[in-house]
Amino acid sequence: MESAKFKGERFPSVHFWAAVFLAAAILFIPGKALAVTAQEIMERIDDLWRGESSFAEMTMEIETENWKRSLKIKAWSLGKDYSLLGITYPPRERGTATLKAEKDIWNYLPRVNRVIKIPSSMMMAGWMGSHFTNDDLVKESRMSEDYDIEITFEGERDGVKIYELTLTPKPDAPVVWGRIDYVVQSEDLIPLTAEYFDEDGNLARSMVLSEVKEMGGRKIPTLMILVPADKPAEKTMIRYTDMEFDLDLDQDFFSIRNLSRRDLVQ
Numbered sequence: 001m002e003s004a005k006f007k008g009e010r011f012p013s014v015h016f017w018a019a020v021f022l023a024a025a026i027l028f029i030p031g032k033a034l035a036v037t038a039q040e041i042m043e044r045i046d047d048l049w050r051g052e053s054s055f056a057e058m059t060m061e062i063e064t065e066n067w068k069r070s071l072k073i074k075a076w077s078l079g080k081d082y083s084l085l086g087i088t089y090p091p092r093e094r095g096t097a098t099l100k101a102e103k104d105i106w107n108y109l110p111r112v113n114r115v116i117k118i119p120s121s122m123m124m125a126g127w128m129g130s131h132f133t134n135d136d137l138v139k140e141s142r143m144s145e146d147y148d149i150e151i152t153f154e155g156e157r158d159g160v161k162i163y164e165l166t167l168t169p170k171p172d173a174p175v176v177w178g179r180i181d182y183v184v185q186s187e188d189l190i191p192l193t194a195e196y197f198d199e200d201g202n203l204a205r206s207m208v209l210s211e212v213k214e215m216g217g218r219k220i221p222t223l224m225i226l227v228p229a230d231k232p233a234e235k236t237m238i239r240y241t242d243m244e245f246d247l248d249l250d251q252d253f254f255s256i257r258n259l260s261r262r263d264l265v266q
Contacts, residue, residue, distance in 0.1 A: 042167070051245040056075045062129060087128070096108065099259040166180075167182065177196050188219060190212055205229055
């Protein structure tokens with residue numbers, strides 16, 4: 001009798017253990033374990049091409065109604081506060097560079113050997129005549145910090161599992177977009193498209209990201225195509241040709257002295 005009582009009180013029933021194993025199985029269903037928040041998705045996108053530090057080589061193709069232009073660019077970054085971009089081609093533009101160091105941004109114009117500080121009012125101006133802005137290239141703003149982010153759809157479209165994100169600016173955020181809509185692949189959180197709307201809710205520009213490749217040990221979209229809504233026949237394409245992460249860079253590298261160094265963009 002004592003033995004039966006002991007076993008009944010000390011050891012849970014078969015039904016109890018069945019419930020425990022069922023609960024554990026639910027926790028480890030694929031997708032549940034990988035669930036992320038909207039904030040985490042956008043933080044990853046913010047840092048996808050940067051990391052703690054990075055170096056990139058890219059080409060930029062600009063097409064407008066009246067002309068076409070091709071640039072080759074080298075770019076370095078350190079965290080979210082330091083960026084340096086220099087044009088290596090064509091020869092007449094070689095050495096033209098943009099520097100961001102904390103909150104200050106400068107352009108160097110080798111033709112006149114002059115450094116010009118960019119005011120905050122010019123951050124949304126096109127960089128080198130492209131449809132990408134100064135802000136896009138040096139990433140002065142961070143979407144994960146300046147916008148409230150919501151997952152508005154999670155599921156499958158055209159055979160691809162995706163998240164759709166809606167970003168609305170925080171009340172005091174120094175941004176111009178009234179809304180940004182992102183489509184992100186669920187499996188690896190790779191962004192696929194982005195649509196930017198003005199303060200009146202009108203579409204201002206659209207971006208498509210594609211040609212996902214491994215560079216520097218991570219998967220990134222290596223091609224971005226940006227199209228302005230009011231000029232759909234125009235576009236700017238950025239194609240990454242090389243990418244490295246976690247380099248030995250320090251803040252001193254991102255200086256006005258380095259901004260005008262021609263050997264950096266050879």
